[in-house]
């Protein structure tokens with residue numbers, strides 16, 4: 364196998380965002396190379412695991428708008444590959460009736476005419492058994508929401524990319540980038556050239572961007588991915604049509620708590636805290652903070668009486684947070700043929716197909732299909748360090 368070559372585009376990082384970007388480029392007949400530092404599939408980044416929530420329930424219109432098309436793109440991939448990637452379960456959103464977070468989500472859903480059901484206290488338990496809605500809380504169900512089969516989706520998009528003639532080189536870490544009209548990319552194995560470059564390296568974004576003189580205000584945190592045992596197996600099961608859920612704030616915390624129905628490990632429901640402790644992606648396992656698990660235990664004991672409030676399995680995953688928790692989808696400030704997709708802030712998986720389309724449009728110099736101003740690098744102003 365040759366360890367050098369010329370491409371129309373090189374994409375660095377084969378997580379969900381890089382894989383969908385490479386796939387979109389190959390669909391446009393661009394000769395595309397997708398580089399990945401680890402042997403695929405791997406569980407060291409942010410896109411591993413069997414499930415993710417997909418939803419239109421957001422506080423901001425722009426995410427809900429992007430999700431309208433994104434559901435279509437997920438369905439297209441399902442048809443193209445003949446694989447099931449999504450199961451509709453609905454998403455239960457619970458929060459203090461008068462809180463800004465909860466109200467903003469409700470308003471966005473109503474404004475955009477997303478199918479939903481409001482569950483007030485008096486009717487809640489008829490619809491959602493085995494959950495205690497806190498006093499003062501209201502609930503709604505975004506009925507379009509559900510579960511994405513994440514690892515299957517990643518495998519599928521990478522397979523479709525290969526079928527379109529794309530090249531994946533895994534176990535090949537990018538060690539240097541030389542910007543220019545033709546970008547030179549050095550790896551642990553060889554050297555490649557391309558007219559354009561897309562950087563989608565997740566938690567490693569700043570490590571790689573250092574080669575281009577740019578540092579973004581990103582914080583990498585380790586998430587404890589907790590699974591909790593059902594007292595009666597299946598009582599929160601996907602097959603029993605139990606929904607995903609988000610608790611916007613509660614007695615125990617102002618940070619979201621979220622969960623998915625039991626599926627991947629029979630009898631275990633995934634419930635996580637939407638924040639973690641700072642870490643270096645290469646030293647993730649040294650970060651041992653478990654204060655989030657204590658918060659989850661109290662919440663589960665109070666609101667999910669059908670779960671044993673002691674985690675049965677704890678896995679790890681990384682969030683790469685921006686200060687406002689919105690993504691970075693932009694050109695490199697100094698090089699118009701380098702595109703950056705970063706800072707997916709723990710909620711980017713569901714957007715994979717639309718992010719792929721947008722990063723592909725940027726790298727081809729096309730007008731992006733959406734207003735990308737919420738995702739521009741210049742919003743950080745003084746927080747962006749550039750040695751250029």
Ligand SMILES: Cc1cc2nc3c(=O)[nH]c(=O)nc-3n(C[C@H](O)[C@H](O)[C@H](O)COP(=O)(O)OP(=O)(O)OC[C@H]3O[C@@H](n4cnc5c(N)ncnc54)[C@H](O)[C@@H]3O)c2cc1C
Nearest residue numbers: 376378379380400408409410416537565680707711712713
């Ligand atoms: C616990 C958890 C729960 C989540 N739940 C949801 C959810 O329910 N719904 C949702 O929409 N989103 C969710 N997310 C967020 C979502 O999973 C992420 O936003 C998304 O996976 C980020 O993808 P990525 O491609 O940016 O990063 P990654 O998947 O980490 O991909 C980056 C890749 O770049 C590679 N790389 C880095 N440096 C180099 C280099 N120098 N050379 C070559 N390769 C390199 C890495 O090895 C990695 O494979 C969750 C995330 C976590 C951690």
Ligand SMILES: O=C(O)[C@@H]1CCCC=N1
Nearest residue numbers: 416609619621637709710
């Ligand atoms: O992105 C999602 O839907 C999940 C649930 C809410 C918090 C983060 N990830």
